[in-house]
Amino acid sequence: MGFGPYLLLATLEGLVMAAVLALTALGLSLVFGVMRVVNVAHGEFFMLGAVLAWAVSNAVGGHPAIGFLAALVVAPLAVGAVALASERLVLRRLNYNPEATIVATIGLLYILQQVALTFYGADARPVVAPFNVRLQLPWFGYSAYKLSVIGFSLLLLGLTWFVLTRTKIGLIMRATQYDRETATAFGIAVDKVYAGVFVAGAMLAAIGAVLVVPIRQAHYLMGHDPLLLSFIVVIIGGLGSLRGTMVAALLVGLSDGILSVFFSPTLAKIVATTAVALVLVFRPQGLFGTAQR
């Protein structure tokens, strides 16, 4: 294969990576942006989504597409329920205190991991893709499923953007983000907004995970990488900035995909973390963030 096709392949891989990463990072960014809570357990919501996707698709049986679609509906809802319980039982009781919630979500991380280990086990298990079509390009064949992941993710990102910027719910979320006290004085039930945002953030990660399990297997430790990369994306893009998160996810996903194909995944991570260091030094508010008041 010549360099050109090889680069195209790497770019496609990077785009798939970016698509899933964007969903996951958007969840983390949303939670931090609106609630000012750093959710260290965010990667575990991702893991839980993947593990549940395996469980659901296995339980349903029949054509792979049926199992996958069931997983795409059930897994995010189940993860959302876990997130809601965590929010009510833990975060709310800590009054969303920034430091306390970091410690608490570290605890949540281990709890979710151990629960997955206990009930799911230490094996990595695949989920069969809903359809198995290869698009034959002039130079190589490429999985149509992977392309559909990019499409679906774009759709979901667009939907999130629409909700945030064009609907009343989005307006209420943004008002809460900017000034919790004044929002309350205008009848906004801040704790309900927080619960909704936390659940939505977890569900975005879970959806990303369901999309990824036909490509990578489900494993109880798979939450680490998405958490790290989501943090990288959120820091580069600017905490709480939707546009920044999407652009940074694209940059990090592409560079990760391309560098992984041409060199090694380790180099990709080195480049990404170096970028974070540079951003933190030269533009702490991120590429698209606004400086804190």
Place this chain on the structure above:
Amino acid sequence: MADALAMDKVDAGYGGVQVLRGFSMDLRAGEVLCLLGRNGAGKTTALKTIMGLVRPTAGTVRLGAVELSALPAHEVPKAGVAYVPQGRRLFAELSVAENVEIGLNARKKGNDVRESVLDLFPILRERWRQRSGTLSGGEQQMLAMARALCLEPSVLLLDEPTEGLMPSMIARIRETVASLKARGVSTILVEQRVDAVLSVADRVAFVENGRNRETVEVSRLRDEPGLVKRYVGVG
């Protein structure tokens, strides 16, 4: 006249710090009551306690028959109390339109209310899509008032609405308060300077050290300028 709103022996503060100490106050229906007091006297804290943003540790806040202090904070505006905070506290990143929308949303008011509020502050129509943080100080204050009036409140709380404004703007605000009074809105107006309120207030409550020392008719204030000097320090 019936009380629109009453605070009865309220204790309140922040964390361990008590600010209000047995604070009592009654706002009569349809009147403009002015809270006067030095910096740090507890005027803003009193308004925040009415809004439920600061929870009383003792005492009650009532709106007619409704005990506001028993409601969650976000229910207070729905009961008909609107708040114009000190320093305006606009959602600076949001547009003028979006700030107004937040106000309308509090009590699910429609376009008719929006239009009648904007008729009071027509300049806001010209700034409709502008980010509210980029408005001039006077425009920001008008937006803060408009946002609150979108609730069609029965009680309006204004915390130093004239702070940092030029005299013509101050006069505009005063006219607005007077016209709201004519429509039956009861208003609590927090001010530092007595001359800003004399023409519009019915009564003045002197706040000192977290207490309401004395509530007097404005007419008495004209006869006894010493009162103001005693509580506020300047005439």
